[in-house]
Amino acid sequence: MTENVYDVIVIGAGPVGQTAADRCRAANLSVAVVEQELVGGECSYWGCVPSKALLRPVLALADTRRVDGAREAVTGAINTKGVFGRRDRYVTDWDDSGQADTVVAMGADLFRGHGRLDGERRVTVTSSAGDVLSLTARHAVVISSGSGAALPDVPGVDEVHPWTNRKATDSNEVPKRLAIVGGGGVAVEMATAWQGLGSSVTLLVRSRILADMESFVAEAIERGLTDAGVDVRTGVNVHRLRRDAGGVAVDLDDGATVEVDEVMFATGRKPLTGDMGLETVGLVPGTWLDTDDALTVTGVAGDWLYAAGDANHRALLTHQGKYQARIAAAVISTRARSGVVETGAWGPHVATADTRAVPQAFFTDPEAVSVGMTERQARAAGHHVSVVDIEIGDVVMGAKLYADGYRGRARMVVDDSRRIPLGVTMVGPGVSEMLHAATVAVAGEVPIDRLWHAVPCFPTVSELWLRLLEAYRDRGS
Structure with missing residues (x-):
């Protein structure tokens, strides 16, 4: 087992991890970055970027149809091949070599493999070939491992192989009929996109659309989806799922059954910390990581373990995660120099925006x-x-x-x-x-x-x- 020592180790090379690494390098700290999937993470390949690439043509058409003299120029159906090709360009055909080069160019060392805590300031990296490398951090370990789609415990869910956000953003086929379960941002955006691309979409919502926003937002988005042809059903729960030669049957608790070709669940996220060695530092595997406003993980002594991005569950948005990474890097570099950080209400080392001013945007119509x-x-x-x-x-x-x-x-x-x-x-x-x-x-x-x-x-x-x-x-x- 080879061992290497760095000032900072970052687990996860999505936008959050890259931001943390870049800011730590700017402070002349040596950095190791560990990634087991694609460098660039969920946002670059299955989240923000591909979803907006799919949505933009749909919304551009909607905007054009709202202007006299321009709407007459819109003829024919949307070119799905062109839309998918545009998305593929923005996700670089799921080739992460460019982003990997960016990490290396910032002066960080990139290690591909599964990163796992192994006690205080220690991380092991297991490659796809099974080789194990041991890394030690002088000052800090930053966990920016993101989150994954959470599937509900519904009878038949494993049988039907439902879509999650990943399949919804990397598919090259338009299902004739698509049911989307959920009422949050992913659900309403994907309903907008796939209806616009030619699917007959049914949106199944347990309470109301975008329930955490002002109620008039739900009314406007539901009206927009309905006008576009989406069958929006609120106040319903999925009771059971079945797949047969004709597609997927979605049984609802009101007694109705929705027959579709595919079903997508957008029903929340889960932390990707189940096999990250949290137990080696006294934490519970598979849980969100609680942090203070300096992004230091609570329950771990020594101010060396940090969590930024979805892993801490403060605000599951890419821009907030990158903001947290900037704060965490400022704290780490300051502690590395002097051991003292400024934590006043408006100090540079406090993530105040996570509670005061979280911006969010949903690209629906x-x-x-x-x-x-x-x-x-x-x-x-x-x-x-x-x-x-x-x-x-x-x-x-x-x-x-x-x-x-x-x-x-x-x-x-x-x-x-x-x-x-x-x-x-x-x-x-x-x-x-x-x-x-x-x-x-x-x-x-x-x-x-x-x-x-x-x-x-x-x-x-x-x-x-x-x-x-x-x-x-x-x-x-």
Whole structure:
């Protein structure tokens, strides 16, 4: 068994692991990166990138059909071969050599194999050939192993070999009939994509669509899916699954049966920590890793074990994981130099955005985005708030020009005692490109009085900010 010593060992070479490695290298720390699948991870090959590559042609057509004079130019069906080819280019045909070269170029050593903790600051790497390498970290081990699709314990689930997000984003065949179980972001995006690509999609939702967002978002997304031809059924549970020569039978708890060619489950994620040696450092295998706001894993002495990204379950979003990786790398490099980190509320070593200002975007038709608190969350937290809504297409000229008959809504939740925005939610065509302005306002706690001086260009959809401020000003009139 060969042994090597590094300042930092990173387990997982997705966007989060690569960010942690890059920032640690920038601090002149030696870094080993361990990856057992493709360098680039779930996001690059089965998540964010391929899903948006599939969705963009569908949404581009929808946008075109909303503009008089342009819709007449849309003829024929979507070219699925072209869509799949576009996706394949963006996932580089599932060849990770380019991303592997990036890791090496940053000055890190890349080890391919299964990484496993082996006690304090030690990691073993088992290659596909069975060779075992032992690595030791002087300062830190960062776990950025991501998450995997969680399948429910439903009779017949193993028999039917259901799709998860991976099959939904790497398939080259369009099923004639597809059932999607779930109501979260993956479910509604894949319903949008596959309906647009020619499937007859049935969406089966236990409660309501995007249940953690403002309720008007669910109403708009359900209406959009239904208008596109998706059969949306809410308040239902899958009771049993059966596959035969005719396809898959999905039995529901209301007594109905949905007959499809394939069924996809988008019913949550699970940590990929079952065989990571957590027991060697006093943790429970197969669990999410709890961390403090410096991304140090709690329950492990010595401030040497960190978790960033999905593994810590703080915010299962690629951009938040990369943010966490930047924080963790800053903490590691500072501790390596002096042993002291700044942990004030706004210090560089605290992941405040995980609780204050998490942005999320869903590329459905219409798009749905939010950052910060919903009205319900703000009131539950004890804030005295005002909630202002605008119908974007009614009051924003830029929206009228963006799409004839533009339908969308924006909401701002304001802390009246401090006069700062606590949360912003928007639903409508193209709103994802306006999310960062809302994120800056919420994360920066920009006072309402100051936001009046952030002047949006005319005629852009961003003028909705003026309309929100006017609604807040006039809320009592």
